[in-house]
Amino acid sequence: MEISNQANLPTKFGNFIIQSFKEDNLEHLVIMTKELSRTPLVRIHSECLTGDVLASKKCDCGDELHIAMNRISKEKGMIIYLRQEGRGIGLFNKINAYALQDKGYDTVEANEALGFASDNRDYKIVGKILKHFNIDEICLLTNNPKKIEAISKFVSVKRDSIIATPNKYNKKYLMVKKQKLGHLL
Template identity: 40%
Template sequence: MPVEFVAASKLPTKHGLFDISVFQDPESGQEHIALSIGLVVDPSVAPSDAAISTSIPTLVRLHSECLTGDAFGSLRCDCGPQLNSTLALLAKKGRGALLYLRQEGRGIGLPNKIRAYALQDQGHDTLDANLMLGLPADARTYEMCQVMLNFLNVQKVNLITNNPAKIEALVALGLDVVERTPLHVGENPHNAAYIETKQKRMRHIKA
């Protein structure tokens, strides 16, 4: 069953004032969040009444939850800087959305993510660590994004990503991804091998 809209409010942040909309899977109870700016946040507004949301591409980032990077400032990944850089960009442009998807550790969950970290400490890369635990390299799904973007009346997407798999996932859902904006931030000596693995083994785009 797809996620359903639950509630919306204003959220002042260090980057600017955003609309926060919460969606929930009625069966699992899992929640996902849309932080948006300059978009219509009203389920009663038809797309035809929100021409600005549908006529030009909307900046969108699909950001998977990363407690260690987003909240604790971990240097093992580039997630925290990607989150903050995206919100800063959306605030600067005055229009767009960040979909915060509760899929910790590329969908394997926090406990398994830390188990994978322990294997990385032994010299295994981020992909092999997952596989050694009997887990997929990337267990994320993106079907909830269709509901969330429809709610925001987003028709054409300018996706903020280095990951072609995210573009392919949205296109497979019938969404119109017409542009891509790269996001290269947060690189440091602690995550250099992690980023290199994503580029060499997981098809992430360097430029």
């Protein structure tokens, strides 16, 4: 694993420190407050170009990222931004999954129709990042019980929910996350 230098990152949500962790040709980010609380508030956020950058209303990703940045800037913690687009299937395949969703597939059915699992993400790098910062307990901002289970292999996890306001474009998506993926919504 390669680790970049730290740099200041002033944002509309507050001032952060940013650092990159590179492994297996993937460059992940840590966006954190200058000081961390004893049990930092942590959001492990998988990249979603369409939601995070393009403000897509088909998902809740961009809204969750902004909620997390706002809370973390006030409560001291970090966002671990994983370069695992489309639940780990990549941007190209995610767009193909979107096309299937336009034909009536839900998010899980679309991934499976393309030959992928409903969630292909890997969280091993998170354990390495938390170890780098000597963190052994976190308050994890998530609704995903599988993420809690995966991260609990590395540190003690308390959970705090993160709820974005639904809209007419993502209601079915959120329902599928709850019913098929077990999200705590």
